[in-house]
Amino acid sequence: MSAAATKAAAKSPAKSAALKSVDTAKKSSVTSDLSKEKQIALLRDMLLIRRFEEKAGQLYGMGLIGGFCHLYIGQEAVVTGIQAAAREGDAVITTYRDHAHMLACGMDAKGIMAELTGRIGGFSKGKGGSMHMFSVERQFFGGHGIVGANVPLGTGMAFAQKYKGSDALTMTYFGDGASNQGQVFESFNMASLWQLPVIYIIENNEYAMGTSVKRSHASAELYKLGEPFGIPGVQVNGMDVLAVYEAAKKVIAHVRAGKGPYLMEVKTYRYRGHSMSDPAKYRSKKEVEDYKENRDSINQFRKYLEAAGMANEAAFKKIEDEVKAIVHEAAEFAKESPEPDATELWTDILSQ
Numbered sequence: 001m002s003a004a005a006t007k008a009a010a011k012s013p014a015k016s017a018a019l020k021s022v023d024t025a026k027k028s029s030v031t032s033d034l035s036k037e038k039q040i041a042l043l044r045d046m047l048l049i050r051r052f053e054e055k056a057g058q059l060y061g062m063g064l065i066g067g068f069c070h071l072y073i074g075q076e077a078v079v080t081g082i083q084a085a086a087r088e089g090d091a092v093i094t095t096y097r098d099h100a101h102m103l104a105c106g107m108d109a110k111g112i113m114a115e116l117t118g119r120i121g122g123f124s125k126g127k128g129g130s131m132h133m134f135s136v137e138r139q140f141f142g143g144h145g146i147v148g149a150n151v152p153l154g155t156g157m158a159f160a161q162k163y164k165g166s167d168a169l170t171m172t173y174f175g176d177g178a179s180n181q182g183q184v185f186e187s188f189n190m191a192s193l194w195q196l197p198v199i200y201i202i203e204n205n206e207y208a209m210g211t212s213v214k215r216s217h218a219s220a221e222l223y224k225l226g227e228p229f230g231i232p233g234v235q236v237n238g239m240d241v242l243a244v245y246e247a248a249k250k251v252i253a254h255v256r257a258g259k260g261p262y263l264m265e266v267k268t269y270r271y272r273g274h275s276m277s278d279p280a281k282y283r284s285k286k287e288v289e290d291y292k293e294n295r296d297s298i299n300q301f302r303k304y305l306e307a308a309g310m311a312n313e314a315a316f317k318k319i320e321d322e323v324k325a326i327v328h329e330a331a332e333f334a335k336e337s338p339e340p341d342a343t344e345l346w347t348d349i350l351s352q
């Protein structure tokens with residue numbers, strides 16, 4: 001370290017510690033002291049997301065969901081592990097691939113499905129659709145279609161939390177493609193400068209629409225993107241829900257202690273196309289099959305729970321039945337809920 005850098009580090013201990021944490025970032029292990037009940041809840045939460053998304057895919061195919069629809073299948077362990085480590089009152093903001101984040105925040109599956117089908121019973125009265133749902137009660141702030149744009153918004157939300165003296169923090173989720181945006185780095189700068197309680201979560205699913213990380217990023221080590229700003233980073237195996245949970249627990253403790261922002265790169269994979277209209281010709285079937293067969297977060301976690309003696313076939317069936325019933329009820333609610341009345345065109349709009 002140069003003399004000037006040493007002097008600067010001495011002045012700012014939080015930042016020098018942060019840089020050290022970037023250097024020592026490792027893949028997390030799966031050892032956890034989480035109770036059996038909570039581990040089973042992780043499986044249930046992942047399964048709910050998967051079955052919900054499968055049903056959304058079916059309803060889309062039947063013409064009941066219009067417009068864009070981006071499914072989260074394959075990435076379930078990411079939001080499940082992180083939100084399990086969060087506290088009620090912590091805020092969440094994400095991209096258009098958002099159904100899972102709403103479920104993980106505890107939003108009702110019925111209201112999400114009804115919104116997808118454009119019905120009055122939806123979270124935005126059927127006027128927002130897949131990408132535009134919010135819940136102040138659950139501190140979920142969207143659902144954003146413009147790539148990267150939710151990152152400065154999440155940073156602003158963390159600014160508000162700090163300004164108001166709250167100990168809540170903001171989980172700001174975005175993709176590997178979004179992580180190349182200029183506004184992301186402007187946000188990093190401000191978040192570090194003001195030591196904001198924000199966790200930046202890059203869901204690295206290897207592709208931005210059809211462009212692979214290898215083709216679009218000069219460096220594939222996305223967890224280091226905050227390094228020039230003194231933001232510590234960690235890379236986590238996003239196909240392993242316990243690894244995600246354990247990493248998130250540490251990161252959350254760091255940020256809640258007032259030590260400023262943190263960056264998590266969670267390595268994952270999406271099984272379906274970018275959106276429902278994407279035939280995914282930019283990757284091989286073999287690559288997708290390999291993830292599904294050998295690395296699937298739900299199957300792997302099931303095997304682990306069984307081997308650890310925490311659950312058996314009967315327990316899995318019970319969870320599967322419970323989840324299927326929730327999703328069935330959500331789909332029925334969505335189909336039965338009426339479309340919004342034409343007069344709704346004039347409500348919930350900003351006029352000056």
Ligand SMILES: Cc1ncc(C[n+]2csc(CCOP(=O)(O)OP(=O)(O)O)c2C)c(N)n1
Pocket residue numbers: 095097145146147148174175176177178179203205207208209274
């Ligand atoms: C500013 C902007 N540019 C381009 C698009 C079109 N677009 C939508 S999603 C996407 C890819 C983003 O990929 P990534 O950030 O990796 O997220 P993922 O879809 O993999 O979850 C693009 C280019 C957009 N919505 N907004």
Ligand SMILES: [Mg+2]
Pocket residue numbers: 175176177203204205206207208209
């Ligand atoms: Mg991506």
